[in-house]
Amino acid sequence: MNKITGFLLATLTTAMCLQPALAQEERTALVPLPSLDDFSRGNDGWSLGLGLGVEYETAYEGSDEFEFELDPAGALQWRRGDNIFFFAGEALGWRGLRNETWLLQALVGFDEGREESDSSDGRLDGLGDGDEGIEVVLEARRAFANDWRTWLVGRVVTGENGNLGLFGVGHRFGDKWDGSGHEFNLVAVFHDSEFANKDFGITAAQSLASGLAETNMSGGFRSIGANYNYRHIINRNWQIFGEALYEYYSSDVRSSPIARSNYEAEVGIGFIYVF
Structure with missing residues (x-):
């Protein structure tokens, strides 16, 4: 064996030994999805990330007013x-x-409810403030393969103000396993009558105070939605x-006097510092 052949064989052997280690080192996120915070860098124990985001979004469900929010x-x-296990804002x-x-998720959060002052144009005047309440969110994602390129998603939100369900499909763009890249989801959303009336119903008392027609919403199909997530480390x-x-509302939702628009939309950007 000459020196060149020996050098090439040694280099190839070293590369073959390092490749699994490098692949394992790159897989630092629990699941490589940009929509999920994971600050662990693949290590057990405590981790912390803090930052700030700015959103341009509809002022409330069904609103045609937009506002910036930090x-x-x-x-x-x-x-x-x-x-x-995580604590993020008002969710544990x-x-x-x-x-x-399979990715399973469960959390307990707080729904602040809608406030009459959310409409700067006075379109909620007479409706009063919505009820606050505790919500429990249960979610499952089932990937078609362990590379988490495409998956099915189901989510149930249940609480003091009714129940909502979401079912859809998602896809991840990018090859990294650290949680960076792009992600797109397409979903169908359903709600029961209690949840529907929380956002779009109008009681007799509210009708008298606001001048809007009394509206009693039924449960069923709520909307079709799409969301996009991006993360760069x-x-x-x-x-x-x-x-x-x-989120594009169903005809039942659009018929509510509260729904001044046929859709809800938001865009946001921000930064996080990982300690």
């Missing part, structure tokens, strides 16, 4: 293997990866994220 971003997390939850293709500490959402 929102905190990030979460406090504790990871143990394929499980992450858990997510876990099972059999490489600049370095070990800094991340940039972006998101866009569009």
Whole structure:
């Protein structure tokens, strides 16, 4: 064996040994989806990311008014293997990866409710403030393969103000396993009558006070929606994220006097510092 052949064989052997290690090192996120915060860098224990985002969005469900809003971003997390427990703003939850293709998530959050002052044009005058309440969110995503390129998603939101269900399909663009890249979801949304009336119903008392027609919503199909998520990891500490959402309401929802628009939309961008 000459020196050149020996050198090539040694280099090839070294590369073959390093490749699995590098592939494993790149897989730092529990699930490589830009929509899910994971600040663990693949390590068990505590992690923290804090940041700020700015959104341009409809003022309330069914509104034709838009406004800018600043929102905190990030979460406090504790990871143990394929499980992450997190506290993010007004939500406390858990997510876990099972059999490489199932992502399960459960959280308890707080719904602030709609305020009469949310409409700067006075279109909610006489309706009063909506009820606040605790919500429980249960979600499952089932990937078609363990590369998490395409998946099915189902989510149920239940609480003091009714129930909502979401079912759809998602796709991830990009090859990294650190949670960066692009993600797109297309979903159908359903609600029961209590949840529908929370956003679009008008009681007899509200009708007298506002001048809007009394409206009693029934449950069923609510909307078809699409959302896009983006995450770019600049370095070990800094991340940039972006998101866009569009939801087109069903004919029943559009018939409510509260629905001044046929859709809800929002776009947002922000940054997170990972400690």
